[in-house]
Amino acid sequence: MALPKTEIIPCDNCYERESAGSCGSTRNCLACGDVEGKFDVLFSRVRAIQKKSGNFDLLLCVGNFFGSTPDAEWEEYKTGIKKAPIQTYVLGANNQETVKYFQDVDGCELAENITYLGRKGVFTGSSGLQIVYLSGTESLNEPVPGYSFSPKDVFSLRTMLWSTSQFKGVDILLTSPWPKYVGNFGNSSGEVDTKKCGSALISSLATGLKPRYHFAALEKTYYERLPYRNHIILQERAQHATRFIALANVGNPEKKKYLYAFSIVPMKLMDVAELVKQPPDVTENPYRKSVKEASIGEQIPAPEEDSACQFFFDLNEKQGRKRSSTGRDSKSSPHPKQPRKLPQPPGPCWFCLASPEVEKHLVVSIGTHCYLALAKGGLSDDHVLILPIGHYQSVVELSAEVVEEVEQYKATLRRFFKSQGKRCILFERNYKSHHLQLQVIPLPLSRCATDDIKDAFITQAQEQQIELLEIPEHSDIKQIAQPGAAYFYVELDTGEKLFHRIKKNFPLQFGREVLASEAILNIPDKSDWRQCQISKEEEETLARRFRKDFEPFDFTLDD
Numbered sequence: 388m389a390l391p392k393t394e395i396i397p398c399d400n401c402y403e404r405e406s407a408g409s410c411g412s413t414r415n416c417l418a419c420g421d422v423e424g425k426f427d428v429l430f431s432r433v434r435a436i437q438k439k440s441g442n443f444d445l446l447l448c449v450g451n452f453f454g455s456t457p458d459a460e461w462e463e464y465k466t467g468i469k470k471a472p473i474q475t476y477v478l479g480a481n482n483q484e485t486v487k488y489f490q491d492v493d494g495c496e497l498a499e500n501i502t503y504l505g506r507k508g509v510f511t512g513s514s515g516l517q518i519v520y521l522s523g524t525e526s527l528n529e530p531v532p533g534y535s536f537s538p539k540d541v542f543s544l545r546t547m548l549w550s551t552s553q554f555k556g557v558d559i560l561l562t563s564p565w566p567k568y569v570g571n572f573g574n575s576s577g578e579v580d581t582k583k584c585g586s587a588l589i590s591s592l593a594t595g596l597k598p599r600y601h602f603a604a605l606e607k608t609y610y611e612r613l614p615y616r617n618h619i620i621l622q623e624r625a626q627h628a629t630r631f632i633a634l635a636n637v638g639n640p641e642k643k644k645y646l647y648a649f650s651i652v653p654m655k656l657m658d659v660a661e662l663v664k665q666p667p668d669v670t671e672n673p674y675r676k677s678v679k680e681a682s683i684g685e686q687i688p689a690p691e692e693d694s695a696c697q698f699f700f701d702l703n704e705k706q707g708r709k710r711s712s713t714g715r716d717s718k719s720s721p722h723p724k725q726p727r728k729l730p731q732p733p734g735p736c737w738f739c740l741a742s743p744e745v746e747k748h749l750v751v752s753i754g755t756h757c758y759l760a761l762a763k764g765g766l767s768d769d770h771v772l773i774l775p776i777g778h779y780q781s782v783v784e785l786s787a788e789v790v791e792e793v794e795q796y797k798a799t800l801r802r803f804f805k806s807q808g809k810r811c812i813l814f815e816r817n818y819k820s821h822h823l824q825l826q827v828i829p830l831p832l833s834r835c836a837t838d839d840i841k842d843a844f845i846t847q848a849q850e851q852q853i854e855l856l857e858i859p860e861h862s863d864i865k866q867i868a869q870p871g872a873a874y875f876y877v878e879l880d881t882g883e884k885l886f887h888r889i890k891k892n893f894p895l896q897f898g899r900e901v902l903a904s905e906a907i908l909n910i911p912d913k914s915d916w917r918q919c920q921i922s923k924e925e926e927e928t929l930a931r932r933f934r935k936d937f938e939p940f941d942f943t944l945d946d
């Protein structure tokens with residue numbers, strides 16, 4: 388029987404098919420769709436390919452590794468009568484019937500040369516190849532069955548990777564379900580309607596992790612999407628592209644492709660210029676609404692409201708206090724009421740309170756339209772953000788009632804910090820950010836006067852040729868900034884504002900840099916938030932302390 392053709396895709400360093408794998412650091416890998424217990428079919432195929440094309444380093448299996456049929460075949464592998472011809476890594480169960488095969492949630496050897504990766508995690512090969520895996524299917528209901536993952540799993544996986552220094556992306560992402568919307572802006576996904584089928588949590592995971600290759604299965608078909616971009620053109624620095632490949636089931640009668648061969652050099656060993664080289668057929672990111680699409684009204688459907696609801700939580704539950712004024716009494720309703728028709732983000736958002744991406748443990752107060760959260764990697768332990776609950780890009784877009792609550796939070800924070808001998812400085816950067824974050828940074832009164840702060844901003848702006856306009860107290864940013872236009876402003880404790888209309892290339896950390904500079908806090912090494920990251924436990928401790936201190940001031944807790 389003639390073998391269906393399996394082409395080796397050369398790695399980015401080896402352009403000729405003949406020289407694929409010749410550059411030394413290249414890993415030659417195979418990825419496979421649902422095996423469904425057809426181990427003999429799979430492994431004899433792998434043997435044939437290796438005979439023809441040379442040895443591969445590893446085989447990655449996504450989808451259902453085990454079938455529901457009797458497992459006589461498996462016994463032979465398990466007992467060592469038969470052996471996999473290649474180091475094989477598999478994902479866990481997608482249904483109740485096969486949970487029994489995966490005893491150890493952290494992964495284990497299932498048979499010689501066959502390893503279960505585990506429920507979720509990162510596997511780094513000796514070559515430095517980084518593989519992130521998430522087993523099972525999506526579940527939004529607690530308790531999560533043994534064959535599913537929850538928003539929490541996706542969240543913790545992302546947080547884990549994001550906390551690694553200078554995270555750029557991962558080499559390979561393995562999931563069983565397809566990501567929802569993956570067909571957007573891409574070539575046709577055939578019979579699979581990616582607007583209906585697949586997991587939105589996987590889309591959010593892929594957006595956050597930026598894998599170079601993402602493999603999935605379960606739909607019994609082969610789909611290789613055109614590579615997509617991970618950066619916004621003209622706004623962000625170029626990043627590597629992602630290739631999404633869905634594979635069919637092993638030995639399917641239609642001979643749809645179930646085995647995919649590729650060569651890859653671990654990204655950590657690659658030259659940046661090489662890594663970010665854009666393939667000629669690269670498309671827009673399917674999970675992100677492009678600016679152009681937004682203007683013609685087409686957008687990625689928002690996640691189901693039900694799934695969004697469960698991320699609302701009531702801080703009062705922990706504090707043992709009732710909140711009646713806002714109608715969010717956790718005792719009478721597990722899903723507190725939320726204002727109808729909250730503006731929805733086009734894709735995953737780290738700041739929409741209803742989205743699974745929000746780092747809930749940093750939230751310190753929740754009002755009706757806004758909430759307060761500790762800044763991640765803050766300039767100080769009490770550096771907080773005022774954020775709208777719904778998705779608004781900037782203060783210019785806020786409705787009057789939301790603005791009113793923002794003002795209420797500002798005034799309350801000023802009183803709170805004043806009681807601690809501090810003044811607070813606010814700034815907003817409506818540039819390369821999608822969800823409004825009003826930064827509130829308290830500075831000890833003894834440290835410097837308001838004029839010193841103002842001078843520091845003006846001086847450093849001049850040095851960087853940033854034009855700052857002085858805006859009198861009580862004037863509205865809305866009157867100055869055009870909707871959609873990028874800007875930065877800082878608000879001093881006197882209510883006075885310094886405003887800059889951003890044309891291009893605004894230093895993202897400007898506000899922080901000034902406040903961290905010698906003239907003010909004198910902690911220049913803290914000007915980049917990524918240098919200030921602490922563990923989740925430490926963040927939890929800081930948030931608890933802030934909530935406790937802020938409680939006597941927090942108007943959202945008033946009866």
Ligand SMILES: [Zn+2]
Pocket residue numbers: 732736737738739777778779821822
């Ligand atoms: Zn948002």
